[in-house]
Amino acid sequence: MNFCSQCGASVRLRVPPGDSLPRHVCDSCGTIHYLNPKLVVGCIAEWEGRLLFCRRAIEPRHGFWTLPAGFMENEETTSQAAARETLEEACAKVEIGPLFALVNVPHINQVHLFYRGHLVDGRHEPGEESLETALLTEAEIPWSALAFRSVRFALERYLEDRRQGIFRLHQLDLPPPPADYL
Amino acid sequence: MNFCSQCGASVRLRVPPGDSLPRHVCDSCGTIHYLNPKLVVGCIAEWEGRLLFCRRAIEPRHGFWTLPAGFMENEETTSQAAARETLEEACAKVEIGPLFALVNVPHINQVHLFYRGHLVDGRHEPGEESLETALLTEAEIPWSALAFRSVRFALERYLEDRRQGIFRLHQLDLPPPPADYL
Numbered sequence: 362m363n364f365c366s367q368c369g370a371s372v373r374l375r376v377p378p379g380d381s382l383p384r385h386v387c388d389s390c391g392t393i394h395y396l397n398p399k400l401v402v403g404c405i406a407e408w409e410g411r412l413l414f415c416r417r418a419i420e421p422r423h424g425f426w427t428l429p430a431g432f433m434e435n436e437e438t439t440s441q442a443a444a445r446e447t448l449e450e451a452c453a454k455v456e457i458g459p460l461f462a463l464v465n466v467p468h469i470n471q472v473h474l475f476y477r478g479h480l481v482d483g484r485h486e487p488g489e490e491s492l493e494t495a496l497l498t499e500a501e502i503p504w505s506a507l508a509f510r511s512v513r514f515a516l517e518r519y520l521e522d523r524r525q526g527i528f529r530l531h532q533l534d535l536p537p538p539p540a541d542y543l
Numbered sequence: 544m545n546f547c548s549q550c551g552a553s554v555r556l557r558v559p560p561g562d563s564l565p566r567h568v569c570d571s572c573g574t575i576h577y578l579n580p581k582l583v584v585g586c587i588a589e590w591e592g593r594l595l596f597c598r599r600a601i602e603p604r605h606g607f608w609t610l611p612a613g614f615m616e617n618e619e620t621t622s623q624a625a626a627r628e629t630l631e632e633a634c635a636k637v638e639i640g641p642l643f644a645l646v647n648v649p650h651i652n653q654v655h656l657f658y659r660g661h662l663v664d665g666r667h668e669p670g671e672e673s674l675e676t677a678l679l680t681e682a683e684i685p686w687s688a689l690a691f692r693s694v695r696f697a698l699e700r701y702l703e704d705r706r707q708g709i710f711r712l713h714q715l716d717l718p719p720p721p722a723d724y725l
Contacts, residue, residue, distance in 0.1 A: 364551035366544045366567075366576070371551075379671060381631075382616065385548075394548070398615050399579045400654060433580050434564065438647035438716045439654060449563075460645060460712060465620035472582060472621060489561060530642060530712045534620045 367392045398470040401511075402442040403430020404478040405519050406455045411496035412516075413485060415450045417508055418492045425508035428475065428515065429453070431490075443476045451494040454481035460530060462518055464511035468537040475515040477528065510535055549574045580652040583693075584624040585612020586660040587701050588637045593678035594698075595667060597632045599690055600674045607690035610657065610697065611635070613672075625658045633676040636663035644700055646693035647716040657697040659710065692717055 362385045365372050370389030377384055377393050385394040405428055406413040414426050429447040433439060440457040447455045458477040465472055485494045495501075499520055507513050511533070518531040544567045547554050552571030559566055559575050567576040587610055588595040596608050611629040615621060622639040629637045640659040647654055667676045677683075681702055689695050693715070700713040 362548045364546055364548050366546050366548045366554075369546035369551050369553075372548075395614070396617050397581045398617055398619075400582065432577065433654075435578050435580055435652040436649050438649050439645065440647075440714075440716070441649075460714060463621065463642060465622075467618050467620050467623075470617040472615075532622075532642060534622070 362394060362396075365390060365392055366394065396470075398467075398472055400433040400439070400442070401430055401471050401473045402433045402439050402476070403428045403446055403473070404443040404455060404457060404476040405461065405515060406447055406451075406453065406478040406480050408480040408483040408496050411498055412502070412519075413447070413451055413453060413455075413480065414495050414497055414502075415487070415491040416493045416495075417490065418487070419490050422508035424492065424506075426503050426506050427508040428512050429455075430473070430475070430512075439474055440476060443474075443478065447478070448488075450488045450491050451485045452488050453485040453494070455479065456481060459528065461522075461528060462511075462515040462531045462533070464514055464532070465534040466511065467534070473509075473511040473515075475511075475519075477519070510538065544576060544578075547572060547574055548576070578652075580649075580654055582615040582621070582624070583612055583653050583655045584615045584621050584658070585610045585628055585655070586625040586637060586639060586658040587643065587697060588629055588633075588635065588660040588662050590662040590665040590678050593680055594684070594701075595629070595633055595635060595637075595662065596677050596679055596684075597669070597673040598675045598677075599672070600669070601672050604690035606674065606688075608685050608688050609690040610694050611637075612655070612657070612694075621656055622658060625656075625660065629660065630670075632670045632673050633667045634670050635667040635676070637661065638663060641710065642712060643704075643710060644693075644697040644713045644715070646696060646714070648693065649716070650719040655691075655693040655697075657693075657701075659701070692720065 365387035433442040547569035550572040
């Protein structure tokens with residue numbers, strides 16, 4: 362951040378009075394610009410025991426498999442965000458259930474939330490950000506071609522809970538990644 | 544948002560190619576500025592059956608009672624945010640447990656998370672943003688002087704679960720508020 366989005370003057374990194382962290386402060390109009398983590402919200406959507414996957418048509422991790430998920434927008438709820446992303450990425454209508462996994466990714470300032478869900482009619486096809494979509498059995502999950510560690514964590518916990526017949530909320534705090542893993 | 548924080552030129556609200564919502568786009572350098580919901584994270588911290596409360600020294604809801612909570616910062620996890628806010632607002636060391644409540648507040652673009660917690664040594668005193676702090680029994684909770692609806696919801700569900708001896712995750716989507724309620 363170089364300029365004030367309110368007045369266009371230059372901003373400077375300094376600790377405002379009463380604060381404890383450096384912020385981008387405008388010397389001209391006084392606006393303090395805060396930078397905060399973003400929520401990425403998605404779901405594990407079931408249909409007749411199979412789970413909905415998308416193969417990414419965009420970076421990062423183009424060509425890898427993921428769960429429908431994306432940045433939460435203003436003026437929506439977390440559940441609405443999960444349903445919207447599923448519609449956008451897999452053209453699939455989903456009924457969103459309980460929150461199932463929360464993954465902190467502090468090195469990129471993100472918090473990932475995964476909800477359980479059920480497809481309304483089982484229909485799906487790739488949206489603009491997907492190369493293909495698929496309803497997969499547990500045995501068909503492409504573990505070595507998953508896009509993100511948070512997706513792997515959510516899937517592993519989901520399948521484990523499903524086997525035991527009791528779903529819980531799971532939290533993971535991810536350390537910085539090896540290589541090109543997000 | 545009036546100006547591009549990257550290059551200082553004017554921004555314009557328009558739908559970028561491949562997007563579905565209007566964004567603040569810079570006509571000069573092309574940067575797309577996304578606005579996303581913010582996370583507010585706090586905790587219900589217990590000490591010998593009593594719960595930790597803070598009376599707000601800042602707006603909104605100056606003088607009203609709340610749970611320690613505040614905006615999550617970049618480069619921290621949700622649990623770290625809950626512990627930091629408890630230290631800042633009540634000078635209290637807390638061990639953060641499981642996530643307990645998620646409250647969507649879409650009309651102000653916020654998501655509130657409340658964790659269960661236990662105070663490490665029972666000590667507390669007002670930080671800069673609090674007029675006073677208190678460890679209260681259930682009977683002492685100032686229900687009519689609570690600052691926020693999300694705080695009331697978290698407390699009600701917490702006390703109910705504590706009576707039943709089983710804690711669950713609770714979600715609430717708040718509609719726009721009456722009067723000056725946040």
